Amino acid sequence: MVFSRRALALASQLLHNASAAGPIVQQQHLHTCSRLAGSAALKQLNEVNNEKKSLVIFDKDGTLICFHSMWVPWTLETAKRIEEHSSLAISDKIFKLLGFCPHQQKVRPGLLAEGTMAQIRQxxxxxxxxxxVDAVNANRIVSDSVVECATHSKHTLKEIHDLQKLFGDLKRHGVKIAICTADSRIGTxxxxxxxxxxxxxxRVVCGDDEGAMPKPHPRNALTICADLGISPEQALMVGDTVADLGMARSARLGGSVAVLSGVGEHHDLxxxxDHMVDSVGDLMPIVLGASKVGSSAAPLNL
Incomplete structure (x- = not known):
């Protein structure tokens, strides 16, 4: 059985209160208290979950579209160009820096998945x-070698889910949609x-927008909420990295959903x-508050 992460804090607090009662609370009573605490926590959490969200903020790569189909070719080509321009055999070190596994041909959590293009270049x-390499030549090499990824190319652009249907469903329920990504505005x-x-x-906020801050800084999320007239408590963040979910927490948004369709795995996220799903295709019940605890959240070890 799986539960929402918030239930853990509620159930644990109730259980701690019972344990602190002293010797009059015997072992069997603690066991009963644990079960009751869990039930109370789940009941309270379901009441919170029954509130429909007014805004969903999506990460882009790995959440809405396939990360690997775009960024694996870009990484290989970028490393090749840097080696050619610098005459240094450092592809393996570039891969490690970016968080790319050349054996599995996959990007892992790291700079490429979570950083902006400016951070990557630096x-x-x-x-x-x-x-x-002296600083002047290093900057020249990077300028010539690290180009924007063609994230809108039809050859590499792959939807993770039917986004026309998902966005249409959100709109029909009066939910606003925003995208917050580390990618460039041109690509987005x-x-x-x-x-x-x-x-x-x-609303769209991109990594190269003036005033934007890299995730997990809360500024981008709070700016989106302010611009759309939505309180942060009524917003839900959906992403595939620690940086995405960290932004939700630092901005005190009303919830976060981890998707396992990108670079982050269960143990990372x-x-x-607050919830964990295979992809954004499982999102609607959570947004509408119809998702009961136990249907889509991260495992809880009580």
Whole structure:
């Protein structure tokens, strides 16, 4: 059985109170208290979950579209260009820096999955200077080699779920839609246009927007809420990385949903997520408050 992460704190607190009662509470009474605490916590949590959210903030890559189909080719080509321009055999170190596994041909949690393009470029400049390249040449090499990923290319753009249907369902229920991504605005808007979603999204914040802060900083989420007139408590964050879920927590949003369709795995995300699902295809019951505890959340070990 799986439960929502918030139930753990509620059940644990009730159980702690029973344990602190002293010797008059025997072992069998503690066991009963544990069961009652769990039931009370789940009842309270379900009451909270029954509230429909007014805004869903989506991460993009790994959440709405396939991360690996776009960024694996980009990583391989970028490392190749850097080696050619620098005459250094450092592909393996670039892969490690970005969080790319060349054997599995997959991106793992790390700089590429969670950082902005500016952060990636800066980190590669530092890597080159550590290998004896002077700062001027290092910046030139990175400028020539680390180009924007064609995240809206039809050859690499793959929806994780039927996004027209998902966004349409959200709109029919009066839920606003926002996207908060570390990707560039050119790539993000190109993706939305390619998939015919640009008219369905109420707000977009990208990694290269002026004033934007990298996740998990709360600024982007709070800006989205303010611009759309939605209180943070009525917003739900959906993402596939620790940075996504960390932003939800730092901004004190009304909930977070971890999807297992991107780079993050269960053990990476469960401690930060209120819910955990395979993909955004399982999202609607959570948004509408119809999802009962035990249907889609991270495992709870009581």
């Amino acid at each position: 980190s590669i400049v530092q890597l080159l200077t550590e290998h004896g 808007m190109g993706m939305l246009e390619s998939l015919g979603l640009n008219q369905m999204v109420d 469960h401690h930060l997520a």
